[in-house]
Amino acid sequence: MITRFITLIVSFFASIFMLCQPVVAAEKTIVFASDATWPPMEFVDEQKNLVGYAIDMVHAIAKEAGFKAEIKNTAWDGIFAGLAAGKYDAIASSVSITEDRKKSMDFSEPYYTVRQALIVRKDSNATTLDDLKGQKVGGQIGTTGYFTIKNASGLEAKSYDEIGLAMEDLNVGRLAAVVCDDPVAANYALKRYKDSLKIVQIIEGGEVEQYGFAVNKGNDETLELLNRGLSLVKEKGIDKELQLKWIGQ
């Protein structure tokens, strides 16, 4: 009986050990979370693939730095909680580097620079947030665009799960304006809703915002890999190619 028990325990540990083996042997895999509702940075195309500037960027960095990148499509609301809970190693989801966020996570070197853009319907006369006093203005929950609206005085701020839902509400007239990052604003106002929406202002609220990859505090190993890959990508000019491919100009 006892020998059987010991054999059982030994084989249990042996199997665990064997399960661990391939992970150690293969090249390192970094799992990224990305909320693919943010075109053209990260979104889902008609073939259900994750595509976009940030997605290409992650794969380019992985190739340069020599790791395997796996990207999980994750809802934005809760994306930071998932990082803290260890569900993935990093976030590649157009996260602007802010002082508040730096308190609870570490950021890579910036990979893209954005500003907040104000979008209204074509028939609107508003040109700044001040023109919209007392009206409903929408943004995506937990984004710097939404914080801009909330901090502006006299507006009724409305938070949406996805920026696309806010754009649709603006399109049908339930909102007076939407605020979001300028590449996303351009994608919606110049492509998807080009007949009904327009960008009226790039909000100059102090300094510009920069996107970074977020990792848990103290995860220096991942951060180093990302920064090394990113600097190689920039050296080779791949970021310029991606800019041309996804954003234009």
Place this chain on the structure above:
Amino acid sequence: MNEQKSSQIEVGDGAAIPRRDDRGLVSAWWIALTGAVSLLILLPLLKPDPYLAIVRFIPDGVVITFKVTVSSIILAIIIGLLTGLGRISRNRIINLIASLYVEVVRGIPLLVQLFYIYFALGRIVRVPDIAAAIIAMAFCYGAYMGEVIRAGIKSIDRGQSEASRSLGFSRHQTMMYIVLPQAWRTILPPVGNEFIALLKDTSLVSILAVSDILRRGREYAAESFNYFETYTIIALVYLLITLILSKGISIMEYRLSHYERR
């Protein structure tokens, strides 16, 4: 067959309605209530950062949740009454329409209905956000309510309407003055139960950017990253509301069971 005279309708998706004889201090209801109340008081007192901020952030969400719940339940009862009567109607077309409505609504998840009414129909008619949420909730719950009301009417002994008809009441008068007043007694408790279920389901309208309790909590959590603390408070607030409501329904149920208790 016809001896199965049960005037209780069991609809099991509301909340655990406390039994009247369950009066001790150690009943599940009392433990849950004391727990929820004391946590809601103690947490902000002992750890003001962030609990006090959260408690201050969500009251307008509670108001919106109540607004949506009360308006939807009133609309749903009206829709439900029409549907319930339609389902037992002898007019085949009315009967078919009512049954079709119930079948369609019960076959589509509430979340999909909310998206449909808000975004799909939003392209055709412009409905403000809270109104769209109320219409969607009422449209869905009207079907369930219809079934409750139909069951309530069916639970009234046939002899009642036969007697009424032989006294010269018309079919319409029989329903209005004899059957419905008696049926309400059976219908009200499950309606109260549906009210609680609806209140909990209003948390779904937060996806329509309606600033209810859940949306307010999510906004707070998304900015402060205090997910644990925020959702603890949100859960406690919902629990407290449903506990109080379920007690209220239990008392109402007791009062309405006057005749059975004799």
